[in-house]
Amino acid sequence: MRLVLQFAVKRFGSALLVMFAISVLVFLIFFATPGVDPAARIAGRNADPATLAQVRHSFGLDRPLPVRYLLMMRHLLIDRDLESFVNRGSRVIPQIVQATPVTLSLVIGAAVIWMTAGLLMGTAAATLRGKAADPLIMLVGVVGVSLPAYWLGEVVNLITQKQLHDSVFSWVPPPGYVGLAKDPGQWALHLLFPWLTLALLYAGIYARLLRGEVISALSEDYVRTARAKGLSERRILVRHALRCSLIPVVSLFGLDFGALVGGAALLTEVVFGLPGIGKLTYDALQNLDLPVIMGTVLYAAFFVVLANALVDILYARLDPRARHA
Amino acid sequence: MTATLPRLREARRSPGPWRTAAGDLLHNRAALAAAVVLLVVVVASLCAPLYAAHIAHTDPFQSHVSGTTVVDGKTVPVLTPSSTGLGLGVTPIGPTWDPAHYFLGADNQGRDVMARLLYGGRTSLFIGFTAALISCAVGTVVGVVAGYAGGAVDAVISRVLDVIWAFPVYLLAICLSVVLLTNGLRLGPLTVDAGSLWLPVAIIAAIYVPYIARPLRGQVLVLRNKEFIQAAIGSGAPVPRILRREVLPNVLPTALVFVPLMTALAMLTESALSFLSVGVQPPDASWGTIIEDGLGLLYTRPTVTIAPGLLIALTTAALNVLGDGVRDALDPGARLRGGV
Numbered sequence: 001m002r003l004v005l006q007f008a009v010k011r012f013g014s015a016l017l018v019m020f021a022i023s024v025l026v027f028l029i030f031f032a033t034p035g036v037d038p039a040a041r042i043a044g045r046n047a048d049p050a051t052l053a054q055v056r057h058s059f060g061l062d063r064p065l066p067v068r069y070l071l072m073m074r075h076l077l078i079d080r081d082l083e084s085f086v087n088r089g090s091r092v093i094p095q096i097v098q099a100t101p102v103t104l105s106l107v108i109g110a111a112v113i114w115m116t117a118g119l120l121m122g123t124a125a126a127t128l129r130g131k132a133a134d135p136l137i138m139l140v141g142v143v144g145v146s147l148p149a150y151w152l153g154e155v156v157n158l159i160t161q162k163q164l165h166d167s168v169f170s171w172v173p174p175p176g177y178v179g180l181a182k183d184p185g186q187w188a189l190h191l192l193f194p195w196l197t198l199a200l201l202y203a204g205i206y207a208r209l210l211r212g213e214v215i216s217a218l219s220e221d222y223v224r225t226a227r228a229k230g231l232s233e234r235r236i237l238v239r240h241a242l243r244c245s246l247i248p249v250v251s252l253f254g255l256d257f258g259a260l261v262g263g264a265a266l267l268t269e270v271v272f273g274l275p276g277i278g279k280l281t282y283d284a285l286q287n288l289d290l291p292v293i294m295g296t297v298l299y300a301a302f303f304v305v306l307a308n309a310l311v312d313i314l315y316a317r318l319d320p321r322a323r324h325a
Numbered sequence: 326m327t328a329t330l331p332r333l334r335e336a337r338r339s340p341g342p343w344r345t346a347a348g349d350l351l352h353n354r355a356a357l358a359a360a361v362v363l364l365v366v367v368v369a370s371l372c373a374p375l376y377a378a379h380i381a382h383t384d385p386f387q388s389h390v391s392g393t394t395v396v397d398g399k400t401v402p403v404l405t406p407s408s409t410g411l412g413l414g415v416t417p418i419g420p421t422w423d424p425a426h427y428f429l430g431a432d433n434q435g436r437d438v439m440a441r442l443l444y445g446g447r448t449s450l451f452i453g454f455t456a457a458l459i460s461c462a463v464g465t466v467v468g469v470v471a472g473y474a475g476g477a478v479d480a481v482i483s484r485v486l487d488v489i490w491a492f493p494v495y496l497l498a499i500c501l502s503v504v505l506l507t508n509g510l511r512l513g514p515l516t517v518d519a520g521s522l523w524l525p526v527a528i529i530a531a532i533y534v535p536y537i538a539r540p541l542r543g544q545v546l547v548l549r550n551k552e553f554i555q556a557a558i559g560s561g562a563p564v565p566r567i568l569r570r571e572v573l574p575n576v577l578p579t580a581l582v583f584v585p586l587m588t589a590l591a592m593l594t595e596s597a598l599s600f601l602s603v604g605v606q607p608p609d610a611s612w613g614t615i616i617e618d619g620l621g622l623l624y625t626r627p628t629v630t631i632a633p634g635l636l637i638a639l640t641t642a643a644l645n646v647l648g649d650g651v652r653d654a655l656d657p658g659a660r661l662r663g664g665v
Contacts, residue, residue, distance in 0.1 A: 014487075021488040026500065033504050142649075146589065146642035148596050151616055151634035154623060158631075162624045264493040267597055281496060282601065285503045297496060304491045 008313050015309040022301040023294070027069050030290050059085065076295060086287045092295040095280060102177050103276035106268065107260045109191055110198035115253065117203040122210025122249075123242060129215060137207060144204025153197050153271030160193060175273040194272045198265060202256060206249060213245035220244075251311040258307025262300030342578070342655075349654035356650025359643040366640050370446030377440040380424050385444055386608050389435035394418065394426045403427070403435040416625050432618050432629050441610050442633055448611040449637070452526050453592030457584055459530035460591070464537025465580045469572055471538065472545025473564075483542070486535040494532050498594060501528045502603035520606045525598060529591045536590075537583055541576050548575055578655040585648035589641040596637050612637050 039056040040047065047055070056062045060071060075082040082092045125137040160169040172193065178186040217223065218241050226236045266278030277296055284292035340348070350356055377385055392403040396418070404415040417431035428439040471482040489497065502525070509519040510527065517523045548554060548571075557567045598604030599613025607614070612633040619629030 017484075018487050018491050021484070022492060025488060025492075029500055029504055033508075142642050142645050143638070146593075146645055147638050148593055148600075148613075148616075148634060150597060150600050151630070151637065154616070154620065154630055155634065158623055158627050163627075259493045262493050263496055266495055266499075267600075270601070282499070285499055285603075288503065293500070297492075297500070300493055300496055301491055304493060308491060 004313070004317055008309075011309045011312050015305045018305050019298065019301050022305075023073065023298055024069070026294060026297050027065075027072070030288070030293065031065060031068065072291065072294060076291070076298070082291045082295065084284075084289050084292050086284075086289045086292075092291050095292065096277065096295055096299055099275060099277045099280045101180070102274050103261060103263070103265060103269070103278065105177075105180060105187065105191055106194055106198065106265055106274060106276060107257065109188075109195040110202070110265075111253070111257055111260075113195055113199035114202040114206060117199065118206025118210060118249075121203065121207035123214060123237070125207060125211040126214035126218070127237065134211075138211070141204030141208040144201050147201065149197070149201055150267040150271050152200065153194070153268055156193050156197055157271065175271075177274050177276075191274075194268055194274060197272075198260075198268050206252070209252060210245055210249050213248055214241050217241040217245045247315075251315060254307045254311035254314070255304075258304045259300075262303040263296060264300075346578075346651075346654040350650055353650040353653065356647050359646035359650070362639065362643040363647065366446060366636070366643070367450060370443055370450055373440065373443035373447055376424075376443055377437070381428070381437050381440050382425065383437045383440055385436050385440035385610070387436070389431070392435050394421075396421050396423070396426060403431050404433070417622065417629075419626055420628050429628050429632055430626055432615070432626075433622055438615070438629055438632065441615055442612070442636065445610040445612045445615050445633060446636065446640075448522060448605055448609055449592055449595060449613070450640070452522060452529065452595045452605070452611065453588045456526045456529035456533070456591040456595070457587035459526065460533040460587055461537050461580050461583050463530065464534045464583075465541055465573075465576065467534060468538035468541030469545050469568060469576060472542040473549060473568060473572060475546075475549075479542075482538075486538055489532065490535045490539070492532075494594070495597060497532050498528055498598055499601065499603055501531070502598055506603060506606070520609075522605065522609060525595055525604050528598075529594050532594075533587060533590065536587070537580065541579060544576050544579060545572060548572055582648065582652045582656050585644045585651060589644035589648065592637065592641055592644070 039052055039059065039061050053062075060068060063071075072082065076092065080093050084090045084092060084095075121137045121140065125134045128134050128137075157175065160172040161174065165172065171189070173186065173190050176190060178190050180187045214237075218237075220241075223236055223240055226240050231239075261277075263278040263281050265276065266282055268274070269276045269278040270282055277299065281293065281296040281300070283289075284296065339345075377383055383389070389403055393400050394403055395401075401418065403418050405418075406415055415433055417433055417435060418427050419430045421427050421430070424439070427437055429442070430438050432438055432441070467482060467486075471479045471486075505517075505524055505528065506519050509521070510517040510524060517527060554567065554571055557571050562570075595604055595611060596613030596616070599611045600617050602614075602617060605611040605614050615633040616630050619626070619631075619633070622629050
């Protein structure tokens with residue numbers, strides 16, 4: 001246990017370092033790339049040099065780079081009053097706080113669906129190996145990883161909003177988001193198709209991964225021992241083979257979930273008109289609204305790095321060899 | 326050395342790993358079918374200028390706002406003013422299923438969708454394949470150097486990879502695209518114009534380097550302690566020679582396995598960036614930009630959106646199936662990020 005704790009402290013230390021590096025990287029991408037001038041973006045097209053200089057001064061863009069970086073981080077993390085470049089007066093942190101529940105609603109719901117479907121499909125494929133169902137299930141997996149997420153969303157919109165909207169899908173509300181606290185029924189109804197769309201993209205990967213793991217676990221010595229003890233096949237599958245096979249699945253889930261909460265669901269959010277973190281980042285990127293980008297990207301990196309660290313610690317807890325790596 | 330061996334010995338030699346793998350692949354029916362599908366898509370895309378010039382008789386990069394075409398022997402306008410809503414939009418002609426006259430219909434600028442799809446395929450395939458090749462090549466070099474050098478070099482490379490890895494790939498790609506699309510890329514002697522196709526290639530290649538470099542670094546770490554490498558070091562072989570003759574041949578199968586899988590990933594990324602209008606820039610077309618063009622027509626002329634999406638799905642699915650086949654033949658244990 002002490003080793004795990006030591007490992008955890010070390011891991012979180014390096015996670016902090018990675019987050020610092022990411023904030024510097026984003027800052028450099030937007031402020032130190034030659035030829036990119038945030039002031040020109042803010043001032044608009046054809047601004048005269050005097051206006052440009054004024055904009056530069058009022059946004060603090062005439063100060064040296066390290067000072068600007070530190071100032072921005074101070075406003076973001078300590079004073080928590082960082083303001084958008086584009087909509088002056090609108091603060092970054094409340095925007096992120098407002099967008100977070102939308103993204104969480106989308107990602108958690110989709111995760112429940114894809115994990116359930118992935119576990120069922122993966123286990124079914126492994127036990128039915130060699131039968132017709134196995135390649136069929138795996139085909140669903142390939143389709144899932146091959147579909148462009150945004151296109152699938154558009155097609156779903158087309159079917160539910162137009163083609164079959166007058167018959168089968170008349171109950172589907174127009175794209176958008178309704179808060180959970182406001183109306184749980186409408187919340188679920190608005191999110192149903194975004195959930196299914198996002199889940200379809202992931203269920204296949206998990207099924208494929210789990211199938212491989214279960215098949216290799218079923219040929220392990222401990223499964224043979226369990227059989228020799230006379231346990232039922234079902235108990236062997238669920239209690240022995242499946243349990244070990246879940247380790248890589250859980251670790252992959254940690255990474256995917258972190259990335260999605262951090263904004264990787266951007267395409268799904270844009271297509272279904274959900275005002276989540278991904279949409280916020282995307283809108284900010286279109287306007288080069290650097291403070292908002294900085295806020296959302298650091299927020300994203302926080303979730304991804306946290307998920308990475310948790311997964312590594314989970315591994316260390318489950319597999320003693322990883323502690324010394 | 327082999328050339329001096331007696332002829333008899335030559336005859337008994339095992340076919341070698343590459344030939345065995347090729348044999349395995351040729352017996353994999355799913356992979357073969359996927360290869361055929363890919364071949365068809367590639368050849369069709371390469372024939373885009375022929376189709377545009379000799380079959381459709383149209384220039385898919387020129388708008389034909391007031392053009393006309395012939396359907397069932399009648400001359401009809403390519404674009405008709407929209408009758409719904411405010412009447413401001415236009416409704417382009419739908420699929421005619423006649424290759425000479427707007428086979429899949431027109432987009433909202435009156436351009437032939439089928440011809441644009443073929444041209445878009447050239448762009449999408451080019452970006453996907455080049456980005457994947459560059460990513461795999463750079464990733465292999467970085468992974469091998471980090472794994473073999475160890476120490477400070479490895480620490481620095483690994484931390485840099487960690488940082489890119491921790492960045493959700495789409496966010497990083499969009500950040501880079503937004504910045505670079507304004508002025509292009511100037512990196513020492515390397516200059517890429519803002520509208521150039523090499524810009525998305527460079528961005529996509531860069532963001533996926535850790536996907537390749539990380540697993541290969543792990544492999545090299547293990548290889549480094551193997552007896553044959555120790556023997557090569559002990560016999561005084563120079564480092565470049567060890568890397569080239571001992572290490573590289575052992576990691577090359579894994580790197581090759583990643584090429585089709587990465588191509589699929591790169592194509593999906595390109596299409597997503599283009600869809601968000603930070604990828605391929607007009608006048609160039611890619612499957613992603615055509616989907617974006619079709620968005621405004623989604624409810625009236627869905628073909629413009631559906632057809633390129635189906636082509637992306639078909640191509641990436643074929644690449645994934647082929648990639649699985651190559652993996653089974655060359656290196657069954659190879660895993661990209663996320664175990665796929």
